[in-house]
Structures are given as C-alpha cells and as structure tokens.
Amino acid sequence: xxxxxxxxxxxxxxxxxxxxxxxxxxxxxxxxxVTGGIVSALEGLQRxxxxxxxxxxAVMIGTTHFVNAIVEASRLAPTAAVxxxxxxxxxxxxxxxxxxxxVEAINGTAYLCHGGHEFDGRLISPLDRGELLRAAEDMTRxxxxxxxxxxxFSPVNNELEQEVAALFQEQMPGVHVSMSHEIGRMGLxxxxxxxxxxxxxxxxxxxxxxxxxxxxRGLGLQAPLYLSQNDGTLMDADHAREYPVATFASGPAxxxxxxxxxxxxxxxxxxxxGGTTTDVGILQSxxxxxxxxxxxxGGVRTNFRMPDVLSVGIGGGSRIRPDxxxxxxxxxxxxxxxxxxxxxxxxVFGGSTLxxxxxAVAAGQAGVGDPALVTHLDRAMVRAGLGRIAADxxxxxxxxxxxxxxxxxxxxxGGTILLPAELDGASKxxxxxxxxxxxxxxxxxxxxxxxxxxIFAVSPGRxxxxxxxxxxxxxxxxxxxxxTPGSVAIxxxxxxxxxxxxxxxxxxxxxxxxxxxxxxxAAP
Amino acid sequence: xxxxxxxxxxxxxVRGAALLGTGGGxxxxxxxxxxxxxxxxxxxxxxxxxxxxxxxxxxIPTALMGAPSVLVERLPRGSEPVDALRALESFAxxxxxxxxxxESGGINSTIPLFVAARTGMPVVDADGMGRAFPELQMETxxxxxxxxxxxxxxxxxxxxxxxSTGGDNKKMETWARAxxxxxxxxxxxxxxxxxxxxxxxxxxxRTLSLALxxxxxxxxxxEAHRDPVDAxxxxxxxxxxxxxxxxxxxxxVDVDRRTAxxxxxxxxxxxxxxxxxxxxxxxQNEYLIARVDGVTRxxxxxxxxxxxxxxxxxxxxxxxxxxxxxxxxxxxxPAMMRTPEALAVFGPAAFGLAEGFVPFERLATxxxxxxx
Numbered sequence: 001x002x003x004x005x006x007x008x009x010x011x012x013x014x015x016x017x018x019x020x021x022x023x024x025x026x027x028x029x030x031x032x033x034v035t036g037g038i039v040s041a042l043e044g045l046q047r048x049x050x051x052x053x054x055x056x057x058a059v060m061i062g063t064t065h066f067v068n069a070i071v072e073a074s075r076l077a078p079t080a081a082v083x084x085x086x087x088x089x090x091x092x093x094x095x096x097x098x099x100x101x102x103v104e105a106i107n108g109t110a111y112l113c114h115g116g117h118e119f120d121g122r123l124i125s126p127l128d129r130g131e132l133l134r135a136a137e138d139m140t141r142x143x144x145x146x147x148x149x150x151x152x153f154s155p156v157n158n159e160l161e162q163e164v165a166a167l168f169q170e171q172m173p174g175v176h177v178s179m180s181h182e183i184g185r186m187g188l189x190x191x192x193x194x195x196x197x198x199x200x201x202x203x204x205x206x207x208x209x210x211x212x213x214x215x216x217r218g219l220g221l222q223a224p225l226y227l228s229q230n231d232g233t234l235m236d237a238d239h240a241r242e243y244p245v246a247t248f249a250s251g252p253a254x255x256x257x258x259x260x261x262x263x264x265x266x267x268x269x270x271x272x273x274g275g276t277t278t279d280v281g282i283l284q285s286x287x288x289x290x291x292x293x294x295x296x297x298g299g300v301r302t303n304f305r306m307p308d309v310l311s312v313g314i315g316g317g318s319r320i321r322p323d324x325x326x327x328x329x330x331x332x333x334x335x336x337x338x339x340x341x342x343x344x345x346x347x348v349f350g351g352s353t354l355x356x357x358x359x360a361v362a363a364g365q366a367g368v369g370d371p372a373l374v375t376h377l378d379r380a381m382v383r384a385g386l387g388r389i390a391a392d393x394x395x396x397x398x399x400x401x402x403x404x405x406x407x408x409x410x411x412x413x414g415g416t417i418l419l420p421a422e423l424d425g426a427s428k429x430x431x432x433x434x435x436x437x438x439x440x441x442x443x444x445x446x447x448x449x450x451x452x453x454x455i456f457a458v459s460p461g462r463x464x465x466x467x468x469x470x471x472x473x474x475x476x477x478x479x480x481x482x483x484t485p486g487s488v489a490i491x492x493x494x495x496x497x498x499x500x501x502x503x504x505x506x507x508x509x510x511x512x513x514x515x516x517x518x519x520x521x522a523a524p
Numbered sequence: 525x526x527x528x529x530x531x532x533x534x535x536x537x538v539r540g541a542a543l544l545g546t547g548g549g550x551x552x553x554x555x556x557x558x559x560x561x562x563x564x565x566x567x568x569x570x571x572x573x574x575x576x577x578x579x580x581x582x583x584i585p586t587a588l589m590g591a592p593s594v595l596v597e598r599l600p601r602g603s604e605p606v607d608a609l610r611a612l613e614s615f616a617x618x619x620x621x622x623x624x625x626x627e628s629g630g631i632n633s634t635i636p637l638f639v640a641a642r643t644g645m646p647v648v649d650a651d652g653m654g655r656a657f658p659e660l661q662m663e664t665x666x667x668x669x670x671x672x673x674x675x676x677x678x679x680x681x682x683x684x685x686x687x688s689t690g691g692d693n694k695k696m697e698t699w700a701r702a703x704x705x706x707x708x709x710x711x712x713x714x715x716x717x718x719x720x721x722x723x724x725x726x727x728x729x730r731t732l733s734l735a736l737x738x739x740x741x742x743x744x745x746x747e748a749h750r751d752p753v754d755a756x757x758x759x760x761x762x763x764x765x766x767x768x769x770x771x772x773x774x775x776x777v778d779v780d781r782r783t784a785x786x787x788x789x790x791x792x793x794x795x796x797x798x799x800x801x802x803x804x805x806x807x808q809n810e811y812l813i814a815r816v817d818g819v820t821r822x823x824x825x826x827x828x829x830x831x832x833x834x835x836x837x838x839x840x841x842x843x844x845x846x847x848x849x850x851x852x853x854x855x856x857x858p859a860m861m862r863t864p865e866a867l868a869v870f871g872p873a874a875f876g877l878a879e880g881f882v883p884f885e886r887l888a889t890x891x892x893x894x895x896x
Contacts, residue, residue: 153598
C-alpha cells in the first residue's frame with residue numbers, strides 16, 4: 001500500500017492506495033508547520049479505512065510549502081552566491097534582477113571569483129585559492145549559513161564547483177552548499193537563480209523533512225518518504241533536504257498525473273476546477289507537458305522544468321453578473337471570486353452573492369447547499385451562465401491543444417460541478433471517481449526520472465553512438481533515483497547544435513522515467 | 525526622429541528585435557538585461573535619427589559575433605564591446621561620435637545600446653541588415669560601398685585584435701570567426717566605421733524604432749485581445765517593410781537540425797490543421813526559404829518569421845520544437861535590400877539556393893494562380 005499526501009495552501013489531502021485501487025481518501029486543514037495538517041489527515045485516513053501502518057510501503061508528499069516561502073520571502077536562510085567565471089560574466093553579477101525584498105530576506109551577498117570553463121572544456125581561468133578563502137572569511141563574518149556555487153559551463157564540467165564546495169565546507173563547518181550543475185540546465189543566470197533559491201530554502205527543507213520523518217515514525221509508519229518534483233516524478237526525503245527547489249511546481253503536476261491515473265488516459269487535457277481559477281494542463285504519454293517560456297518565481301527568472309498550465313478566472317466561487325458591466329453587456333463570469341467565503345456568501349448557502357455554484361445547483365448539476373434558495377433564478381440566465389463557463393473552459397483547452405484532433409478531457413477538483421458532460425473540442429469528458437483528491441493520488445502514483453542535458457562533440461558518423469550513450473546515462477540516472485530497471489523508458493530526446501562552432505558541438509537532452517521500485521529498498 | 529530610449533522601452537524593443545531576427549540573431553533577453561543594468565532606473569539613451577547626423581560625425585557600429593547558445597553561459601565582463609570600439613578608434617586615429625547596430629534582429633540590436641549606456645554616446649537609429657544574417661559581409665553597408673575592415677575584436681581580458689583585410693569583407697568574416705572560436709565562442713566587434721553621409725547612403729534607416737514599434741504592436745494587440753498579426757500588418761504598412769502577411773498556420777511536426785560548416789542548418793516542417801497541407805522552411809541560423817506544398821512562397825532576404833499562434837511571440841530556430849502551434853508570417857524586405865547588388869551579397873544564391881529572388885508578394889500571387 002502507498003499513502004499519497006497533498007499539502008496545499010488550504011487543505012491537506014491524503015489517500016491510501018493498494019496497487020491501483022483507492023482504499024480511502026480524506027481532507028484536513030493545512031497547518032503552518034505542515035506536520036500538524038498531515039497528522040490530522042493521516043488520522044482521518046485511519047478512521048476512514050483502518051490500515052496497518054506496517055504494510056505501507058511508501059509515503060509520497062506533494063507540497064507548495066517551499067515555493068510559498070519564496071513567494072512570501074519568509075523562513076529563508078542567510079545566503080551567499082559565489083560565481084566562478086572571472087574575468088567573464090562580471091557585467092551581470094549574481095542576484096541581478098532579483099526583487100530587493102527577496103534579496104533582503106536572504107541577506108543576499110554575491111561574490112564573483114575566477115574559474116569556469118569554456119564550452120569545449122578549456123578553463124576560462126584557474127581557481128584563485130586566496131580569493132576564495134577571503135570570500136569564505138567574509139561569509140563567516142556575515143553569518144552566511146548557505147552558499148550557492150555556480151560556474152560557467154558547469155553542466156559540461158562540474159569539477160570546479162565540486163572543488164570550491166569542498167573548500168567552503170572545510171572553511172565554514174556546518175554550512176549548506178548548493179552546486180548549480182546539480183540544480184539547473186544550460187543558461188548561467190537562470191541556473192544560478194535556481195541554485196540561490198535552493199540554497200535559501202535548505203534550512204527550511206531540513207526542518208520540514210526532519211519533522212515529516214518524525215511525524216510518520218510517531219504514527220508507526222516506517223516506510224520511506226518521498227516528495228513530488230515539478231515534473232511529476234519523485235525524490236526521496238534525504239534528497240529533498242538538499243534540493244527543495246525541485247518541489248516547486250508539484251501541485252499542478254500531481255493533479256494532472258492523478259487525473260491520468262483516475263481516468264486511465266495518458267494523453268489528455270486535464271481541467272482542474274477550484275474555487276477561484278480553472279487550471280488546464282496537457283498530459284503527453286502520462287507526463288505533464290512542460291512550459292517552454294521563462295518561469296518567474298517570486299519575481300526571479302528561472303528555467304525550471306514546470307508544467308505548462310494555463311489558468312482562467314473561473315471557479316465555484318466566481319461571481320456571476322447577469323447584466324455584465326451594465327449597458328446591455330452580456331452576462332459575465334468572474335474573474336473575481338468569493339473564494340473561501342463560498343460557504344457563507346453563495347445563494348445556496350443563504351448568502352447574497354450570485355456565484356457559479358448557484359447556477360450549477362439551479363440547473364440540477366450539483367446537490368450543494370439548499371436548492372430551494374435558487375429556484376427563483378431565471379432559467380435562461382442560468383443556461384447562459386453555464387454555457388459561458390463551458391465555452392470559456394473549452395476555449396482554454398483549445399488553446400493548450402497542439403494537435404488538430406479533439407483530445408479527451410479529464411475534470412478534477414471540487415469545482416467540476418460547473419461543467420457539462422460534453423465540451424466543445426473534447427473527444428470525451430471524463431469525471432473520474434475520487435476527482436476531488438486527484439493531487440494526493442498524483443503524489444502516490446508518481447514515477448522517477450533521470451535526465452541528461454549537456455553539449456556533446458558529435459563527430460561525423462557517430463551520432464547514433466553519442467545518442468545511445470546519452471540514453472543510457474539518463475536510464476542509469478533514473479535507476480539511481482529509484483526506478484525499477486525494467487520499467488525505464490526514454491520519453492524525450494532533443495538535439496540542439498551550437499551555432500557557429502566547429503566540431504559538431506551539440507546539446508543533447510534526454511529524459512528517462514520509470515516506475516518507483518517498491519521492494520522496500522530506499523532510493524539512494 | 526531622434527528620441528530618448530528608457531528602461532521601460534526595452535521589453536518591447538527586444539520582442540521586435542526577436543521578430544526581425546527571422547529565426548536567428550540570438551535571443552536578445554541577455555542584451556536586454558545588460559542594457560537595463562547599465563542604464564539603472566532613470567538612465568536614457570539618445571537614439572539619433574540618421575538625418576540628424578552631421579558632416580563631422582564618425583559612426584562605429586558595435587556587435588557581438590558567435591554562438592548564441594554559448595552566450596547564455598559565458599556572459600560578458602561588460603568591457604568588451606567598448607574595448608573593441610576604443611581599439612578601432614585608436615587604429616583609425618579618430619574618436620567615434622556615435623555607435624550603431626550592424627544587425628537589428630536578435631541580440632545585436634542591444635549591444636550598441638549597452639555601449640551607449642556605458643559611454644554616454646548616442647546610437648544611430650539604423651543598421652546594415654534590416655533583420656539578422658549569419659555573416660559579417662552580409663551588410664547593406666558593404667553592398668553600397670563601405671568596407672567592414674578594419675575590424676577590432678575584443679575579449680573579456682582587455683585583449684584586442686585588429687583585422688585589416690582591405691576591401692575583402694568575406695575574408696574579414698573568416699578571420700574574425702576564427703578568433704571568436706578561440707575566444708571561447710563569443711567575440712565582441714567594432715567594424716564598418718563610417719561618416720554620417722555614408723550612414724545615410726548605406727544603412728537601413730530607423731530599424732531600432734521599427735523594432736520598438738513591432739514589439740509594442742505585438743504586446744498591444746495581445747492586451748487588446750486583438751490578433752497580433754493583423755496589428756503587425758497594419759504597423760508594417762507605414763514602414764519601409766510595407767507588407768506583412770500570414771502565409772501558413774499549423775503545427776510544427778518535424779524539426780531536423782544539424783550543424784554544418786559552423787552553422788545551424790536544417791528544415792522545419794509545419795502541417796496545417798486538417799487539410800493535409802505542409803509548409804517546409806529551410807534555415808541557416810535564420811529562416812531562408814518557405815515552401816507550401818512544394819511551391820516557394822518566401823525567399824531570403826524577405827523575412828520569414830514563425831510566431832506562436834496564440835501570443836504572437838517570435839520563435840527562433842533554436843527553440844522550434846515538435847507540437848508548437850504557429851503561424852508563418854512573411855515580411856517584405858526594404859527595396860534597398862532587393863537590388864541586384866544587394867541580392868548578390870545576401871540573396872538566395874549567397875545561401876546556396878538555386879532559385880532567383882522573387883518578392884514574396886509576387887510569389888503569393890503566383891501560388892494563388894497555380895491553385896486556380
């Protein structure tokens with residue numbers, strides 16, 4: 001059996017799965033310390049379907065806690081960024097373009113030092129030990145507790161980052177070190193930004209992961225603990241202590257994968273209808289399609305792997321204005337919402353605000369609140385409002401679609417009562433069982449992945465061998481991360497030749513994924 | 525018209541520059557950040573109308589050359605383009621009164637702005653490509669009689685070299701390319717020094733303000749929920765570029781990219797939504813030729829751009845990928861880039877294409893007739 005937990009901003013959901021069977025589900029309020037909400041949810045789960053904690057083989061948690069810490073600029077450690085690249089790169093030092101609020105919150109300090117590689121492996125300049133020792137001394141004096149190290153072309157050669165990390169750990173006992181080649185891909189500024197964010201979260205990750213492990217043991221759960229990553233794959237809790245940044249976008253990823261699991265589809269559009277917004281994503285071969293444009297977190301430019309999600313301001317709490325803005329403007333839906341006050345403000349709950357939920361109840365699509373309170377609504381208006389909602393959601397699905405063929409659509413989240421049994425452009429609409437806890441299910445059934453993203457010298461006639469080597473390396477990485485060897489498949493191969501350079505220098509990116517091994521072996 | 529460029533203009537400018545990059549030219553985002561940092565919150569850059577250049581003006585264009593995908597790692601120290609400019613001034617024995625882009629498409633629209641922000645000198649609102657091209661001799665400056673040489677090239681250590689190849693601009697390109705590779709894949713250059721009259725005679729005027737206009741147009745259309753390509757076509761009508769037209773809409777179904785001769789060459793195939801029609805685009809860093817069902821529709825130096833279907837954001841050849849929903853948008857190149865002497869330098873034959881240049885608006889008519 002596996003337990004999946006989703007720690008959201010409002011609710012903490014938990015599910016118990018046996019193979020592909022959902023044995024039980026529960027919801028509890030999220031608490032500030034994270035663990036309190038998890039304890040309540042797990043106790044609720046135990047009541048809903050009593051289980052033997054000893055037979056649980058894995059606990060998977062998806063959480064927005066770390067991304068929220070960055071967005072709120074709170075609970076962050078004093079952090080320094082050390083970049084190896086002089087004399088190049090000085091025009092844009094670390095922390096360039098960061099919001100000052102966030103820089104202040106981490107006591108952000110930046111050091112530009114010598115080092116770094118050329119694309120072909122030559123050194124830009126050798127490390128300057130004296131310079132690095134002075135930086136370590138300065139950081140100690142400033143009370144820096146976490147350091148982000150980035151070097152030019154470290155995805156091609158990571159030796160310098162390793163060497164400097166060892167030096168700082170020796171000079172600054174107990175300091176946390178994050179190295180950019182382990183965090184991000186090509187693109188120095190974006191990779192460095194992700195590394196600094198990771199560094200700033202290390203202490204919080206330490207606390208949360210320790211707290212979670214203790215909490216689970218306290219409840220008699222001995223199973224290994226995993227956290228969901230941005231791409232829907234998993235990492236074990238020890239890994240999460242070191243790489244909290246990799247959990248950033250796990251919310252949408254989990255809802256999409258949960259939807260795939262519940263519906264049995266691996267290529268579909270997933271429509272997650274909440275109280276305020278509807279988020280639409282696309283699943284391709286069981287994994288969320290990634291965003292290609294830049295992703296900003298708390299105002300910081302990054303190149304995280306993030307699901308490509310499009311949101312529209314339609315949810316169960318959306319305000320309905322039958323006369324639009326007046327002056328003969330037709331009916332409008334949202335984008336403002338009564339949000340968490342739905343249960344006091346909506347008409348069906350005795351409130352005075354006409355919401356999308358009221359229309360669904362009036363049309364007999366949902367049994368929420370008191371239907372008698374909405375019988376007076378004009379039938380034509382109700383039809384028009386629900387028609388508008390369905391059309392707007394269908395339009396978002398259409399924008400996300402990259403194939404001319406209609407896609408199946410899977411509806412999840414509490415707000416799906418707003419939507420009809422058919423949508424324009426959808427080959428079929430699925431509203432699977434357990435749709436309200438799709439995120440927690442997504443956490444429970446996540447897979448593990450491995451990626452290679454590097455520049456290779458591809459000599460003529462050797463392209464196949466080079467690609468095979470890259471595929472093997474990605475596969476090995478997936479297995480090292482805990483995948484069952486036989487289940488690993490390559491899901492993406494991308495080649496980008498580097499313009500203007502000789503030697504057929506080519507950036508090759510390969511991703512492999514597989515099922516999590518549940519033979520009791522904790523992933524390394 | 526001479527105007528002051530502010531930090532607030534940069535996002536629109538680089539969006540327009542990416543469009544003029546016609547698939548190549550490098551993503552100008554890094555250039556945007558460089559200029560923004562050099563300018564600070566309140567700084568401005570004087571963008572000088574070519575008509576405001578006087579007889580005493582000496583303009584030295586500045587640029588970077590090399591691999592855009594190396595640049596994203598190996599950021600500049602910040603001194604390089606100014607070092608190149610100073611080295612050329614010193615070699616010429618004459619200080620520059622302004623700098624100018626050699627290429628208005630891609631990141632090279634921003635390098636002279638960075639130089640201007642660092643030195644306080646103005647930037648001339650003009651360039652020598654009117655778009656992006658992969659090689660240094662592909663300049664209207666060269667076509668109409670200005671030599672690129674002497675060229676100064678600088679690295680991040682303050683090292684500089686002067687390349688003097690007389691009137692042989694192609695040789696200048698070859699030598700500068702070799703040095704760039706030894707410098708780590710990106711080098712910073714100053715070349716095509718000329719006086720104000722030569723700028724007016726040989727440059728494509730007002731291409732920085734054009735980039736700004738086009739970037740603003742795409743954003744404005746999006747904010748107004750208008751179709752960005754309609755807005756672009758309207759905006760182009762009042763410029764030297766005159767025409768913009770969607771020639772194909774569909775989904776990218778194949779991208780075959782390879783490195784050959786030091787360039788990214790390849791073919792992108794786009795399928796329409798259902799009717800079985802295909803658009804095939806060949807590229808050498810920049811998009812060169814677009815064919816629809818075997819019929820040529822746009823040829824270099826006319827601009828072929830690929831835009832995200834929904835947002836109108838330009839997509840570079842390096843970021844084209846399977847599944848993107850796009851529109852192929854053609855832009856007619858200015859008349860001074862369609863003359864026989866211009867086509868000899870950057871027409872289809874310069875890229876090894878067998879077809880002679882035909883303006884895309886005439887190709888469109890022919891394609892229409894062939895369907896009748």
